[in-house]
Amino acid sequence: MPSRLPIQDIFAGLVTSIGTAIRYWFHYTLVAFAWLGVVPLTACRIYKCLFTGSVSSLLTLPLDILSTENLLADCLQGCFVVTCTLCAFISLVWLREQIVHGGAPQWLEQNQQQPLNGVGQQNEAQAVVNGGVENAVLDQPANAAAENVVVGENPEIQEEQVDEEEEDNEDEEDAVVEDAADANNGAQDDMNWNALEWDRAAEELTWERMLGLDGSLVFLEHVFWVVSLNTLFILVFAFCPYHIGHFSIVGLGFEEYVQASHFEGLITTIVGYVLLAVTLIVCHGLAALVKFQRSRRLLGVCYIVVKVSLLVVVEIGVFPLICGWWLDICSLEMFDATLKDRELSFQSAPGTTMFLHWLVGMVYVFYFASFILLLREVLRPGVLWFLRNLNDPDFNPVQEMIHLPIYRHLRRFILSVIVFGSIVLLMLWLPIRIIKYLLPNFLPYNVMLYSDAPVSELSLELLLLQVVLPALLEQGHTRQWLKGLVRAWTVTAGYLLDLHSYLLGDQEENENNANQQPNNQHARNNNAIPVVGEGLHAAHQAILQQGGPVGFQPYRRPLKFPLRIFLLIVFMCITLLIASLICLTLPVFVFSVFAGRWLMSFWTGTAKIHELYTAACGLYVCWLTIRAVTVLVAWMPQGRRVIFQKVKEWSLMIMKTLIVAILLAGVVPLLLGLLFELVIVAPLRVPLDQTPLFYPWQDWALGVLHAKIIAAITLMGPQWWLKTVIEQVYANGIRNIDLHFIIRKLAAPVISVLLLSLCVPYIIASGVVPLLGVTAEMQNLVQRRIYPFLLMVVVLMGILSFQVRQFKRLYEHIKNDKYLVGQRLVNYERKSGKQGTSTTPPQSSQE
DSSP, rough: OOOOOOOHHHHHHHHHHHHHHHHHHHHHHHHIIIIIIIIIHHHHHHHHHHHOOOOOHHOOOHHHHOOTOOOOOOOHHHHHHHHHHHHHHHHHHHHHHHHHHOOHHHHHHHTHHHHHHHHHHHHHHHHHHHHHHGOOOOOOOOHHHHHHHHOSSSSHHHHHHHHHHHHHHHHHHHHHHHHHHHHTHHHHHHHHHHHHHHHHHHHHHHHHHHHEEESSTTTTHHHHHHHHHHHHHHHIIIIIHHHHHHHHHHTTOOOHHHHTTTTTTHHHHHHHHHHHHHHHHHHHHHHHTOOOHHHHHHHHHHHHHHHHHHHIIIIIIIIHHHHHHHHHHTTTGGGGGOOOHHHHHHHHHHHHHHHHHHHHHHHHHHHHHHHHHHHHHHHHHHTTTTOOTTTOOOOOOHHHHHHOOOOHHHHHHHHHHHHHHHIIIIIIHHHHHHHHHTTTTTTTOOSSSSSOOSOHHHHHHHIIIIIHHHHHSSOOOOOHHHHHHHHHHHHHHHHHHHHHHHHHHHHHHHHHHHHHHTTTTTHHTTTOTTTTTTTHHHHHHHHHHHHHSSSSOOOOOOHHHHHHHHHHHHHHHHHHHHHHHHHHHHTTTTHHHHHHHHHHHEEEEEEEEHHHHHHHHHHHHHEEEEEEEHHHHHHHHHHHHHHHHHHHHHHHHHHHHHHHHHHIIIHHHHHHHHHHIIIIIIIHHSOOOOOOOOOOOOOOOHHHHHHHHHHHHHSSSSHHHEEEEEEEEHHHHHTTTOOOHIIIIIIIHHHHHHHHHHHHHHHHIIGGGGGTTTOOHHHHHHHHHHHHHHHHHHHHHHHHHHHHHHHHHHHHHHHHHHHHHOOOOOOOOOOOHHHHHTOOHHHHOOO
């Protein structure tokens, strides 16, 4: 080969590469246009066409799909519609799997068994004829069938009778088998499938092939099927329920009330689904009455789908929304608000208001469930028998939705609303009333939506999210403290009311019970537990024992047990009320609000600030104080010398941490935020004839956010020196912090680069440019535009270096394609002296 490639070879290879790139670009553009343009746009236009309610829209649908008006908005709305239909399809498939593996409800399968019992009766009768009555175990219907068969001692007569009976009952048996097959068709279709064929189809259809990323045009067929599926799901799951609900609401005269809710479409669709569920269950009953087995099963499955969908909406949507609104109503006096204010906010922004209340309700439900899980860790198994255990591996809420009747779900929903609402009244509304009566000047809290302080609200929110909450959630040990308080309260209440055995159990009895568990398993299965008593509690314990891993712990039942349980509930309510008063006043919010206001006054002066920030600042100080006190209490038994040694070590560690925090959490974010302000924000927001103003606190807060994003991207990216240093710092932690390593390897290089990025353009603009004798306008233009200009220069240099590397790779690729004959793997042998060179095989050198 020549020492350098000819120009024509390079040009030919470059043209080939450009042609390949253009082909791939065209194909991927077609893929993006199909999936991001055609699919959502057709879904949106079809959705609008179906819900306009006019025949002319159906006739002009092809022209509407090809229209170029509102393309971006329709594509975004279509993406939402496609997402909803995709989630509905996945939910249907998953619900089918739940029904197949978990079994259908008993009311759906009870009529299914009747034709099968007819077949069983005929088979059992034949078994009696052939083998004798003594060899067949029959139930009462089978015995009745066997009594009609004459069993004799002569085998020839017996065989003739059997043949005659088989000929007489052949038609009837075939009819019964056909009925059974028709009735069980749905179940057989669910169960009789070939796993190998599905696996082979899954291997052939990959994500690349389905989306068209493999270079083929098969994805166009998939696009057609997705558009058809979207249309079908919109028609079945949105159009039909909406119009059913709309006609029903108009017929009943409730149209004005529905329109006043600002959620006419959602409420109308839910009403349509409710009416559809009622219609399906009525039709299912009629089909069962006239023995239409296929129709009965289909209607039953459709009713299950609608019922599960409505229950999911109630559990996830309606219940948290009720909790959120009830929390807001009970806390109006704490924020000096009225129901009229909430009505005005709902009228101005109904969607945002409902979403915020739903979010608050979800947070409340989540923390309530977390507290119940903490109670289960403390209390004896069986105390909370009336609440569902979310950690139970056998607990499956979807199976409960499928199998339990609707009245039980309704009863559970009403009970949950009563319990959650009573707790809100007890822990929020009543303490606020007491605080308003005892401390009239303490409430309300200042929760204004605007601030006249020079500090930006954004910086305070970022400070709260990036500094305060991570420390409280990750290292606050809140769960351990709360668990200790719950255990202490349980022990106190148990000894005061003589319910220690009931609440916590007896350790000795638990150990004896664990030792005798294999011997008493049969007695447990027979519910022979005289200690507990009878009733719903005993039934629940029997259910728990059938699960296997959950063991029952017996307890001692004292005298006047119901009265003691009632006193326990009263004591619990009083404790919750006092705890809520303490949390709202002493020592948390009084100390946190006043201490937070005192600390925030150094920052903001006399300006009013959102009470959330003052409370967060005060809570952070409270947490630091409590944490220091608990650490000192843990060191007390070790002696004064050990305490002084620990204090010395921790003081040194705190000093190192403060130095590192000043550098990495103070200087670096400030420089980074200021550089971002100069490069991006100021050129875009401030005209040339105005002077930009910089707020250090806001720049620092934005720099904290940018620094965390850059660190996360660095840790996810390829291996280089910054990623290695950050991983080493994370591995050392705070206890083994290496100040010299952090300053030399991390802080100094980063700060140097940031300072150079800030200072060099400023020196050029303010020191070098005036020496050239340019006008004042030109100097101002250079000063304002030099930072983005240098950013563009750096980006162009990066692009050019990337293109140079790509051209070198293309050069090697062209050279190998034209001149490379083959490759051979040769063992590497280290050459040492003349002997090593003489022993080298000459053939390998020639190759």
